[in-house]
Amino acid sequence: MGLFTNMMPFATVSLEGAALLRVRALTVTYSTRNRQSAPALRRVSFDIAPGEILGILGESGSGKSTLALAILGLLPANCSVEGTILFQDEDLLQMDESRWREIRGAKISMIFQEPGLSLSPVMRVGDQIAEIIRAHRPGNGKTRKLECEAVLRGVRLSEVDRIYRAYPHQLSGGELHRVAIAQALACRPDLVIADESTRSLDVTVQAEVLNLLREINRKRGSALIFITHNPALLAGFADRVMVMYAGGIVEQGPTAQVFSRPLHPYTKGLLQLIPRSRNGTNLTSEGRLPVIPGSLPALNPSSRGCLFEPRCSVRTAHCQNESPGEVTPERGRRVSCFNYGN
Amino acid sequence: MGTEAVGRAIKPALVKARALCKRYVQRAPFSRKKFVIDALMDVDLEIALGCLTALVGESGSGKSTLASCLGILEKPDRGEIWFEGSKVSFANSRELTALRPKIQMVFQDSAGALNPRFSAAQIIEEPLEIQGRESGARLRARACELMEEVGLSPDAGNRSPLEFSGGQRQRLAIARALALKPTFLILDESLSGLDLATQAQILNLLLDLQTSHSLTYLLISHDLSLVGQVADFVAVMHHGKIVECGSRQQVFSAPQHAHTKELLASVGVVEAAFRTAQVGGGQ
Amino acid sequence: MKYLERRVIHGILLLIGVSVLCFLFSDLAPGSFFDEMKLNPQISSETVAALRSQYGLDKPLPVRYARWVESVLGGEWGYSFAYNSSVRSLLVVRARNTLLLTTLATLFSWLVAVPLGVWISNHPGKWYDRLSMGGTSLLLSVPELVLVFGLLYFAIRTHALPVGGMTSVGFDQLGLWGKTIDLVTHLIVPVTTLVLASLPVLVRHVRASMVEVLKLPFIQAARGHGIGPARLLFRYALPAAGNPLISLFGLSVAGLLSGSLLVEVITGWPGIGPLLLEASMSRDLYVVVGAVMSSTLFMVFGSLLADVMLVVVDPRIRVE
Numbered sequence: 001m002g003l004f005t006n007m008m009p010f011a012t013v014s015l016e017g018a019a020l021l022r023v024r025a026l027t028v029t030y031s032t033r034n035r036q037s038a039p040a041l042r043r044v045s046f047d048i049a050p051g052e053i054l055g056i057l058g059e060s061g062s063g064k065s066t067l068a069l070a071i072l073g074l075l076p077a078n079c080s081v082e083g084t085i086l087f088q089d090e091d092l093l094q095m096d097e098s099r100w101r102e103i104r105g106a107k108i109s110m111i112f113q114e115p116g117l118s119l120s121p122v123m124r125v126g127d128q129i130a131e132i133i134r135a136h137r138p139g140n141g142k143t144r145k146l147e148c149e150a151v152l153r154g155v156r157l158s159e160v161d162r163i164y165r166a167y168p169h170q171l172s173g174g175e176l177h178r179v180a181i182a183q184a185l186a187c188r189p190d191l192v193i194a195d196e197s198t199r200s201l202d203v204t205v206q207a208e209v210l211n212l213l214r215e216i217n218r219k220r221g222s223a224l225i226f227i228t229h230n231p232a233l234l235a236g237f238a239d240r241v242m243v244m245y246a247g248g249i250v251e252q253g254p255t256a257q258v259f260s261r262p263l264h265p266y267t268k269g270l271l272q273l274i275p276r277s278r279n280g281t282n283l284t285s286e287g288r289l290p291v292i293p294g295s296l297p298a299l300n301p302s303s304r305g306c307l308f309e310p311r312c313s314v315r316t317a318h319c320q321n322e323s324p325g326e327v328t329p330e331r332g333r334r335v336s337c338f339n340y341g342n
Numbered sequence: 343m344g345t346e347a348v349g350r351a352i353k354p355a356l357v358k359a360r361a362l363c364k365r366y367v368q369r370a371p372f373s374r375k376k377f378v379i380d381a382l383m384d385v386d387l388e389i390a391l392g393c394l395t396a397l398v399g400e401s402g403s404g405k406s407t408l409a410s411c412l413g414i415l416e417k418p419d420r421g422e423i424w425f426e427g428s429k430v431s432f433a434n435s436r437e438l439t440a441l442r443p444k445i446q447m448v449f450q451d452s453a454g455a456l457n458p459r460f461s462a463a464q465i466i467e468e469p470l471e472i473q474g475r476e477s478g479a480r481l482r483a484r485a486c487e488l489m490e491e492v493g494l495s496p497d498a499g500n501r502s503p504l505e506f507s508g509g510q511r512q513r514l515a516i517a518r519a520l521a522l523k524p525t526f527l528i529l530d531e532s533l534s535g536l537d538l539a540t541q542a543q544i545l546n547l548l549l550d551l552q553t554s555h556s557l558t559y560l561l562i563s564h565d566l567s568l569v570g571q572v573a574d575f576v577a578v579m580h581h582g583k584i585v586e587c588g589s590r591q592q593v594f595s596a597p598q599h600a601h602t603k604e605l606l607a608s609v610g611v612v613e614a615a616f617r618t619a620q621v622g623g624g625q
Numbered sequence: 626m627k628y629l630e631r632r633v634i635h636g637i638l639l640l641i642g643v644s645v646l647c648f649l650f651s652d653l654a655p656g657s658f659f660d661e662m663k664l665n666p667q668i669s670s671e672t673v674a675a676l677r678s679q680y681g682l683d684k685p686l687p688v689r690y691a692r693w694v695e696s697v698l699g700g701e702w703g704y705s706f707a708y709n710s711s712v713r714s715l716l717v718v719r720a721r722n723t724l725l726l727t728t729l730a731t732l733f734s735w736l737v738a739v740p741l742g743v744w745i746s747n748h749p750g751k752w753y754d755r756l757s758m759g760g761t762s763l764l765l766s767v768p769e770l771v772l773v774f775g776l777l778y779f780a781i782r783t784h785a786l787p788v789g790g791m792t793s794v795g796f797d798q799l800g801l802w803g804k805t806i807d808l809v810t811h812l813i814v815p816v817t818t819l820v821l822a823s824l825p826v827l828v829r830h831v832r833a834s835m836v837e838v839l840k841l842p843f844i845q846a847a848r849g850h851g852i853g854p855a856r857l858l859f860r861y862a863l864p865a866a867g868n869p870l871i872s873l874f875g876l877s878v879a880g881l882l883s884g885s886l887l888v889e890v891i892t893g894w895p896g897i898g899p900l901l902l903e904a905s906m907s908r909d910l911y912v913v914v915g916a917v918m919s920s921t922l923f924m925v926f927g928s929l930l931a932d933v934m935l936v937v938v939d940p941r942i943r944v945e
Contacts, residue, residue: 059537060508072849105851118846122864122939131860132850167940173401183850200534202400202564203608229537232567236615259619273538274616275567282571288549289542289571295509 018089019047020223021071021191026083028066028075038299040066042248043083045326050190051221053214055238055255057231057270061296063247064227068195071225072110073100088190106136106187111194115180119168125179126152126164132186147186155182156212174205178212185216193225198233210237232274235259243267246296246307249326253333263329263340265312266292306337314339355388355424356526356558357412362386362421364407381407382418383582389526389575394552394559396569396590398605399579405562408579409530412560413447414438425526443473443522448515450531455515456503462489463499466518473522488517491554493547509540513547520555528560538568545572567609570594578602632932636925643921647914648690657682658706658908680706682910693911702918703911707904712915715900720919722791723889723896727881727923729812730819734827734877737820739870742831743858749836757832761825769884773818773891780814787811789893815892819884823877830873834866841865867938871931878927882920 026044031037041063048054058064069075071085073092085092087108092100112118119128129151130144139147145164152160155178168176177197184192194213198206214237217224226238234241234255242252243264251264262268269292276282282290294311297303306312309319316339324336364382381404389395389412399405410416412423414430423430430441449455456465466485470476476484486496492513503511512532519527529548533541549572551557563569570576576593578586578601585599597603659676662668677683681692696703702712745754780786787793791811792804799807838844839862847861889898897916904912 059539074845074849101851101853103851104849110846110849112842112846112849114842117842120843120847120861120865121941122867123861128847131847131852131856135851135853135856169941186850203566204400204604207608207611229539231538232612232616235612235619256619259616260621270539271620273542274613275571276613287572288546289568291542291546292539295507 018050019086020050020052020088021048022084022086023047023071024084024086026067026070026081026085028063028070028082029080030076031078031080037080038301040247040299041070042246044244044247044249046242046249046252048191048223048225051217051223052240053217053224053226053238055234055241056225056227056244057229057234057241057267058227058244059229059296061246062244064244065195066247067244068110068193068225068227071191071193072104072108073097074104102136105132105184105189107189108191108193109184109187109189111180111184111192111197113196114200115176115197116168116173118180119176121168123167124164125166125168125171129179129183129186132183136187148182151182151186152179154185154216155179157182173201174208177201177205177209181209181212181216185220185222188220189222191223191225193227195227196229198228206233231259231270243270246299248307248336249334250308250337251333251335257333263333263335264308264337265314265339266308269311308337314342353390353392356391356426357387357389357560358424359385359387359408359412360422360424362408362411362418362423364404364411364416364418380404380582382411382421385421385582385584387412387577387584387587389558389560391558392552392556393574394548394561394572395575395577396566396573397560397562397577397579398564398566398569400564403579404582405579406530409447409528409560409562413445413528414441415447443469444524445526445528446519446522446524447528447530448512448519448532450534456511456518458502458504460503461500462494462503462506462514463496465503465514466521469518469521475522484521485517488520489514491520491551492517493543507540508536509544512536512540512544516544516547516551520551523555524557526558526560528562530562531564532561533563533568534565541568545569548572565609566605567613570609578605628936629932632929636929639925640918640921644693644914644918645690647917648686648693651908651910651913652686654908656908658910660908680704693914702915705904705909705912707907707909707912712911715912716897716915716919719895719897719900719916720923722894723882723885723898723920724923726812726815726819726889726894726896727878727885729816730823730881730885731874731878733816734820734823734881735874738824738827738831739863742828743835743863745828746832746835746839747854747858749832754832757828761828764821765825769818769822769887770891772821773814773888776814776818777892786813788814791893791895811894815885815888815894818888818892819881822884823881826880827873827877831866831870834869835862838862838866864938868935871935871938874934875928875931878930879924882923882927886920 024045026041027039028041029037029039044063044067046054056064056067066075070081071087071092073095075081081093083093087103092103095103119125126145126148129148130141133139133144133147148164149160152163157163157175157178163171163175163179168179171179180197184194198209201209210233213224213226216222226234228234231241238255240253241255241258243250243258243266245266251258251262251267258267259271262271272282272290273292274282284290292311297307297310305320305322306315306324309315312319318338324338326334326336327340328334329340362382362385363380366379366381385404385408387408397405397408407416411418414423425441425445430438460468463482463485466488467476467481470481470484482499486499489496489499494510494513494517498506498510503514506514515532533544536544545568548559548561552559561569561573566576570590570593573590576586576588576590577584578593578599580599580601586593586597586602593602594606597606657677659673659682662673662676663670674683681689684692693703700713702716704710705712705715708715741757745751745757748754777788780788787810791808793807793811796804796807835858843865844857844862847857852861885896886898886901888894889896890902893899897919901913901916903909904916
């Protein structure tokens with residue numbers, strides 16, 4: 001564990017009042033029999049307040065999906081998990097499976113990637129929502145059906161009857177997506193996690209889904225963790241944004257501040273990628289798109305220094321040997337970089 | 343940029359499609375009722391030589407059907423396709439066999455399109471071997487060369503494609519498509535499953551290869567924003583028809599069809615929000 | 626509906642094909658029912674020839690086949706030389722007994738295989754999974770003949786079960802309850818043999834298709850929505866794993882049917898098995914054809930049932 005001990009002492013949380021979810025030094029390691037294990041998440045710490053929208057930004061392989069699964073307790077058995085995840089002052093990592101089940105779907109729920117694959121192909125869509133209500137609340141078939149229909153109307157699905165009786169293959173991508181959202185909202189959870197859920201959608205549908213999620217967040221006051229690889233989606237949507245790279249958080253802060261003045265070189269690189277379709281272009285002088293050179297490093301336990309160092313434009317000799325701790329350059333913002341702002 | 347687009351516009355067309363029609367018929371159970379899906383309705387398209395043409399449309403608009411017709415994987419019900427000035431829609435099988443290496447496709451689900459039992463190098467070697475272009479040690483050398491060209495380390499040649507990341511798999515699929523030295527490359531949603539950062543890298547790779555291999559691209563996507571940045575021409579598909587077609591400049595600055603405007607608006611909203619956030623948080 | 630219509634037509638074609646093959650093979654086999662009579666000095670060769678022509682055995686094969694088809698359509702199913710009666714009257718009772726045996730065996734083997742397979746699929750690698758896998762391998766390698774002899778040995782040594790037949794002496798004097806008990810005790814040995822013989826394949830298939838389905842994303846998603854383990858297995862996973870299992874159901878009926886012919890002969894169960902054996906030995910041509918045809922009919926019916934179930938269970942097939 002000697003690798004990451006030189007982190008700065010954890011700064012006190014900038015949010016006033018009680019946090020809904022408090023993640024501290026969460027480290028997840030997948031271990032396989034024939035390979036050296038490397039942490040998929042490295043000492044991740046963050047808070048989410050009730051009713052807040054937190055955007056998590058990162059490429060595939062950055063550990064953002066692992067984080068979502070860890071919060072729901074769905075990591076496979078070959079994972080070792082360290083740290084704490086406090087949800088409403090209860091440590092999720094200390095709970096037994098039956099307590100987990102009471103929380104999953106009822107207090108913390110997830111909108112899964114690819115609704116076409118995360119719905120059973122041989123069950124009616126309505127039954128799949130009713131099953132979730134059945135798992136968490138008393139009632140009989142009739143009351144459950146009424147609740148389901150209310151939930152479906154709540155996600156702006158108009159032909160509730162048709163949708164209720166349909167099988168997944170009979171619905172369009174947008175409809176399936178709304179069903180997936182309805183599943184997550186069925187038991188009025190306090191925290192909803194959306195994992196790359198708008199990736200496969202058409203642009204127009206994607207915009208509708210984002211509006212819907214926001215509206216629900218406002219109306220119900222449920223917090224939302226929205227995981228994506230596209231920073232543009234978070235603008236005007238997420239209250240705060242958290243940028244992940246190679247299993248760690250490199251920067252977090254209020255969306256507007258992070259987007260206007262990114263501190264970490266990786267965040268800067270990501271924001272450069274956003275196209276300018278309307279006014280001009282952001283092509284380089286050679287007519288190429290701006291990119292972050294290189295690719296994610298292969299994670300291995302013996303790597304030293306900052307993991308972004310090989311791709312970094314502001315690296316110094318220092319970066320190779322020591323991994324940067326998290327610092328708080330201004331109120332509400334945190335960044336893990338020695339040369340931030342340069 | 344404007345003069346350049348005009349300059350490109352007078353380039354001759356590599357591929358021409360005239361009045362393509364394709365209809366799928368599905369019969370409903372328990373009844374004589376039929377579902378008719380008109381995937382292509384009188385589609386006209388010209389793809390300029392040495393240019394990148396983006397074909398944009400929502401899912402179900404018929405863009406993948408058009409791609410497989412142009413890639414001669416499927417036969418249109420009606421209409422004609424010209425490739426390098428000769429008609430292919432009714433070519434006999436011998437002529438088609440001669441034509442196939444020149445037209446290559448790269449698909450979205452590269453994990454599914456690459457045989458997981460083959461190593462990366464074998465995947466590239468396979469088309470070369472089948473066509474009898476190379477053999478023995480030259481075969482492996484050519485595969486390594488191609489891997490290097492698409493930015494993969496030749497050392498990875500012995501690994502299974504499943505060990506690759508999504509972006510690397512897409513590079514591998516491009517390398518295989520390039521193996522037969524095609525002139526026309528169709529990329530059917532090849533970027534869709536990838537991260538924004540990887541999409542940009544792959545697009546840059548395509549632009550580099552375009553000059554070195556004198557390639558013509560048809561890039562199919564449901565997302566206008568990134569593709570629109572690098573395309574020379576943009577065609578918009580909607581309900582089986584091409585509703586708008588023109589240079590990048592024309593389509594972005596003066597869209598004619600309502601659907602194009604809608605697509606641009608939804609892209610614009612997201613981008614505008616981002617620019618606002620960039621400016622707004624600055625104080 | 627298209628799909629089922631097609632399956633029914635397949636079934637009918639299969640029955641016609643099997644009947645043609647039966648006739649062809651019986652024609653290729655040497656000898657006929659009346660050949661033995663020729664050895665008997667008391668029966669003149671004229672008598673034998675007269676009998677042959679009376680039953681139409683001197684006619685060419687197509688004519689015999691046409692006559693048989695006519696008789697099938699007339700409800701006779703041909704004529705038994707040995708029993709001197711129509712094949713149908715012989716077969717109906719026998720077929721009923723075989724049907725009873727196979728239905729019970731099918732029912733019990735699936736009733737055991739599905740819960741067992743589902744249970745062990747949930748924790749592959751656990752001790753009970755390994756135990757079940759070991760046990761099924763063992764059963765798979767033991768021939769039915771050994772199984773049935775083992776059970777019979779047990780029955781003889783303990784006197785707990787009747788050794789053969791379908792009913793005890795004095796069955797007719799028993800009341801309804803007594804008759805049922807008597808029948809059940811006679812059923813135990815043959816049904817157990819058949820269940821044990823078909824169980825390993827079924828358990829392994831149930832387990833394998835469940836293990837596949839449990840890896841799918843929608844199972845993970847359901848777990849993420851807080852669905853409990855029992856619901857997850859039986860409400861979500863099992864129906865999704867159903868398709869290959871239902872196809873297997875059709876096959877298992879066929880397997881049990883052929884298995885039951887053997888078991889019937891050994892345990893003296895008055896089904897189609899002993900009749901078929903006896904008729905084949907004595908070249909009682911139409912009985913052989915009739916017995917094979919009724920077995921085929923059961924089989925076709927079993928797979929048709931599987932097809933109907935498939936349509937009911939999987940909504941996607943209804944669309945295709």
